[in-house]
Amino acid sequence: xxxxxxIVDDEKEFTEALSERLRIRDYDVTTSLxxxxxxxxxxxxxxxxxxxxxxxxxxxxxxxLHEIKKLKPLTEVIMLTxxxxxxxxxxxxxxxxxxxxxxxxxxxELLAKINKAFEKKAEHEERIxxxxxxxIISSPRAALRED
Amino acid sequence: MGFELGILGDAGLQFFGKMTASISHEIKNVLAxxxxxxxxxxxxxxxxxxxxxxxxxxxxxxxxxxKAQIKRGDEIVKWMNRFAHSxxxxxxxxxxxxxxxxxxxxxxxxxxxxxxxxEKEPRRGRVTVRTKPFILENLIxxxxxxxxxxxxxSKTVVLGCEAGENGVRxxxxxxxxxxxxxxxxxxxxxxxxxxRAVKGDLAVDTEAGELVLVxxxxxx
Numbered sequence: 372x373x374x375x376x377x378i379v380d381d382e383k384e385f386t387e388a389l390s391e392r393l394r395i396r397d398y399d400v401t402t403s404l405x406x407x408x409x410x411x412x413x414x415x416x417x418x419x420x421x422x423x424x425x426x427x428x429x430x431x432x433x434x435x436l437h438e439i440k441k442l443k444p445l446t447e448v449i450m451l452t453x454x455x456x457x458x459x460x461x462x463x464x465x466x467x468x469x470x471x472x473x474x475x476x477x478x479x480e481l482l483a484k485i486n487k488a489f490e491k492k493a494e495h496e497e498r499i500x501x502x503x504x505x506x507i508i509s510s511p512r513a514a515l516r517e518d
Numbered sequence: 519m520g521f522e523l524g525i526l527g528d529a530g531l532q533f534f535g536k537m538t539a540s541i542s543h544e545i546k547n548v549l550a551x552x553x554x555x556x557x558x559x560x561x562x563x564x565x566x567x568x569x570x571x572x573x574x575x576x577x578x579x580x581x582x583x584x585k586a587q588i589k590r591g592d593e594i595v596k597w598m599n600r601f602a603h604s605x606x607x608x609x610x611x612x613x614x615x616x617x618x619x620x621x622x623x624x625x626x627x628x629x630x631x632x633x634x635x636x637e638k639e640p641r642r643g644r645v646t647v648r649t650k651p652f653i654l655e656n657l658i659x660x661x662x663x664x665x666x667x668x669x670x671x672s673k674t675v676v677l678g679c680e681a682g683e684n685g686v687r688x689x690x691x692x693x694x695x696x697x698x699x700x701x702x703x704x705x706x707x708x709x710x711x712x713x714r715a716v717k718g719d720l721a722v723d724t725e726a727g728e729l730v731l732v733x734x735x736x737x738x
Contacts (some may be wrong), residue, residue, distance in 0.1 A: 382547050386552035395561050399607060425544060428633050453546035474546045475553035 406430030670695020
C-alpha cells in the first residue's frame with residue numbers, strides 16, 4: 372500500500388511541485404492550502420504522514436497540528452518552517468509532531484523523514500492490533516465491544 | 519532625553535527585527551518553491567533517461583514558474599534594500615507615496631498572516647516632507663499593526679496620503695472595528711516618542727474608521 376501523505380502549505384506552487392515529486396516516487400499525495408481545509412481532509416481520510424507548514428494565514432501550523440492530533444493521534448506530522456528560528460517547530464514537536472524540516476529542504480532528507488514517520492505509525496498501529504488480539508484471546512467477549 | 523532615546527532605540531530595533539524576519543520568511547518561501555521546481559525538472563529528466571518521453575511544454579512551464587519566483591524574490595530584496603537605506607540619513611526629504619508603497623510591501627506578509635488585504639491608494643501627486651524616514655516608517659508600521667487589529671469585518675486596510683494646510687496627512691482607512699478596540703491604549707509610549715521625534719500628531723477617528731497621522735513639512 373502507498374504511503375498516504377497530506378501536504379499543507381499556503382504557497383500553492385510549493386504544494387503543486389512537491390506533490391508531483393512525491394507522486395513520481397509512488398506516494399499517495401493530497402494537498403491543502405490552509406489549516407482549516409487540512410483539518411477537514413484529515414477528518415475524512417486516514418493519512419499516514421502530514422507535512423505541515425508552521426506559518427500560514429488563519430489557522431497556523433501549531434493550531435492545525437493540535438487539531439490533527441486530536442482527530443487522528445496516530446497520524447505523524449512533519450513541521451516545515453521557513454523561519455531561521457526553529458522555535459515554532461520545536462513547540463510543534465512538544466505537541467506531538469514527529470520532526471521538523473527547514474525550508475528549502477533537501478529531497479532525500481524529506482523522503483527519509485516521511486518514511487521513518489510512516490514506519491513509526493505502522494509500528495504503533497501494529498502494537499495496537501497485537502494488544503487487541505491478546506485482549507480478544509484472553510476475553511472473547513471483548514471482540515464484541517465497540518472501540 | 520536618554521529615556522526618550524531608549525524608547526526610540528527599542529522600538530526601532532523591534533521594528534527592524536520584525537521586518538527582517540518577515541522578509542527572510544518570504545525569501546525562504548521563494549527559495550523553497552524554486553528548489554521544488556528545479557527538483558521536479560531533475561525528476562522529469564531522470565524519467566526521460568529511463569525512457570519516459572519528456573514533454574517540452576512541461577519544461578517550459580516549469581522554467582516560467584521559476585523565473586516568476588526569481589522576479590518575486592528580486593522584488594522582495596529590492597524593498598529590503600530600500601528599507602535598509604532609509605537609515606542612511608537621519609533627516610531627509612522623502613516622497614510620502616514612496617514611503618507608503620515601501621510600508622505596504624513590507625507589511626504584506628504580516629497582513630496576509632492576519633488575513634487582511636493591505637491596499638495603497640494611487641498616487642495623487644508628489645507629496646514630500648523633510649523628516650526622519652526610519653522613524654516615520656516605524657510609526658507607520660505601529661499604526662498599521664494597530665489598524666489591522668481594528669479592521670473588523672472589512673478585512674481591507676487602505677493607506678493613503680495628501681497634502682494639507684498645516685503639513686501632510688497619512689490616512690489609514692477601512693477600520694470598521696476601531697470601536698471594538700476602545701479598551702486598548704493607543705497611542706502608547708513608543709508611539710508618542712516616535713510622534714515627538716517627527717513632530718507629528720495622531721488622531722483616531724472611530725466614526726470614520728481611520729487613523730490620521732499629521733506631519734509638518736519640516737521635522738528638522
